[in-house]
Amino acid sequence: MYRIASIPGDGIGPEVVAGALEVLSAVSKKFGFEYTVEEHPFGGASYDLHGSMLTDETLEACRNADAVLLGAVGGPKWESLPHDKKPEAALLRIRKELGLFANLRPAKVYDALVSASTLKEEVVKGTDFMVFRELTGGIYFGQPRGYDENRGWNTMVYERYEVERIARLAFEAARKRGNAKVTSIDKANVLEVSQFWRNVVHEVHKDFPEIELVDMYVDNAAMQIVRNPKQFEVIVTGNLFGDILSDISGMITGSLGMLPSASIGSKHALYEPIHGSAPDIAGQNKANPIATIASVAMMFEHSFGKPEVARAIYDAIEQALATGVRTADIARPGELAISTTAMTAAIVACI
Numbered sequence: 001m002y003r004i005a006s007i008p009g010d011g012i013g014p015e016v017v018a019g020a021l022e023v024l025s026a027v028s029k030k031f032g033f034e035y036t037v038e039e040h041p042f043g044g045a046s047y048d049l050h051g052s053m054l055t056d057e058t059l060e061a062c063r064n065a066d067a068v069l070l071g072a073v074g075g076p077k078w079e080s081l082p083h084d085k086k087p088e089a090a091l092l093r094i095r096k097e098l099g100l101f102a103n104l105r106p107a108k109v110y111d112a113l114v115s116a117s118t119l120k121e122e123v124v125k126g127t128d129f130m131v132f133r134e135l136t137g138g139i140y141f142g143q144p145r146g147y148d149e150n151r152g153w154n155t156m157v158y159e160r161y162e163v164e165r166i167a168r169l170a171f172e173a174a175r176k177r178g179n180a181k182v183t184s185i186d187k188a189n190v191l192e193v194s195q196f197w198r199n200v201v202h203e204v205h206k207d208f209p210e211i212e213l214v215d216m217y218v219d220n221a222a223m224q225i226v227r228n229p230k231q232f233e234v235i236v237t238g239n240l241f242g243d244i245l246s247d248i249s250g251m252i253t254g255s256l257g258m259l260p261s262a263s264i265g266s267k268h269a270l271y272e273p274i275h276g277s278a279p280d281i282a283g284q285n286k287a288n289p290i291a292t293i294a295s296v297a298m299m300f301e302h303s304f305g306k307p308e309v310a311r312a313i314y315d316a317i318e319q320a321l322a323t324g325v326r327t328a329d330i331a332r333p334g335e336l337a338i339s340t341t342a343m344t345a346a347i348v349a350c351i
């Protein structure tokens with residue numbers, strides 16, 4: 001019995017989460033497992049109800065669940081709130097409170113959508129790698145930090161345990177992917193903190209001798225991802241470099257509406273599409289639900305240890321796309337776009 005906390009949030013969040021929950025119901029019937037879904041307010045929806053983007057009740061429900069499924073938060077209605085009350089603050093808080101230290105973002109190009117990439121078909125076809133970004137350390141959290149009239153400063157610092165746990169997660173995932181190659185990305189030629197990162201990754205690697213480890217400088221990695229993305233299988237990197245590289249990696253695959261993510265800690269995990277609440281299309285049944293549906297697949301891979309369920313979801317997405325169905329964001333000019341609910345139904349039918 002899996003206990004899932006659902007926090008659909010704002011804008012298209014509730015629409016794409018509804019699609020993902022239909023797919024969850026379909027795989028539960030196919031594979032014969034039971035689950036519960038409890039829905040809780042989050043983001044602007046929660047602010048309007050309770051005066052807070054993230055209530056203690058919602059946080060507690062997320063702590064008590066086996067996994068959290070998040071839609072998206074934010075929108076013009078809440079943009080003028082003070083910084084600490086904004087939806088982004090609630091996102092940072094939930095990640096911190098749940099101790100989610102690793103952000104996983106796949107860069108997978110679906111065969112049916114190779115033409116949606118900004119890169120040439122022969123460059124992207126077959127791309128399928130995973131970025132492990134360290135999420136709760138590095139320069140985004142290091143002290144001291146600040147600025148005055150004449151200086152601005154931040155501190156990039158990594159503790160041994162922080163590097164060890166993300167490196168271990170990446171090597172374990174590589175093992176599950178059939179001893180995939182791990183590329184650790186840093187700036188060790190310039191930064192001491194990166195040399196430390198590199199040393200610790202190599203120490204952890206001793207426990208995974210069957211896995212190939214490659215070190216790469218971040219500037220080179222940025223070039224290599226767009227030059228030859230197929231050379232990567234698993235990437236592990238720090239918070240700042242991972243922020244940038246995971247966006248590049250995601251976008252070479254096509255649309256924002258296709259990209260899932262997982263944020264994982266030692267006790268909790270949260271799954272969400274990488275896109276926002278898309279206020280421009282909210283409430284119109286136009287949003288692409290695939291990113292959120294694929295986030296459910298990641299949940300089965302990383303929280304529930306059921307790769308066969310994840311595989312069934314990915315295959316169903318692939319098969320549905322192969323029949324030619326497209327939501328507006330992935331339709332080519334002149335192509336007829338279908339709705340969120342129709343895309344969901346097409347994927348459910350394939351399952």
Ligand code: NAD
Pocket residue numbers: 012016071072073074075076087091256257258274275276277278279280281286287288289291329
């Ligand atoms: P966005 O991702 O919401 O939208 C960017 C563009 O992509 C829009 O044109 C939108 O229509 C399109 N798009 C996004 N997801 C789509 C989908 N599933 N299907 C089809 N098209 C899709 O980013 P934005 O416009 O910069 O931000 C809108 C709001 O979302 C803001 O309030 C922002 O703060 C918030 N936001 C939230 C998150 C999150 O919840 N994790 C992430 C980013 C932005």
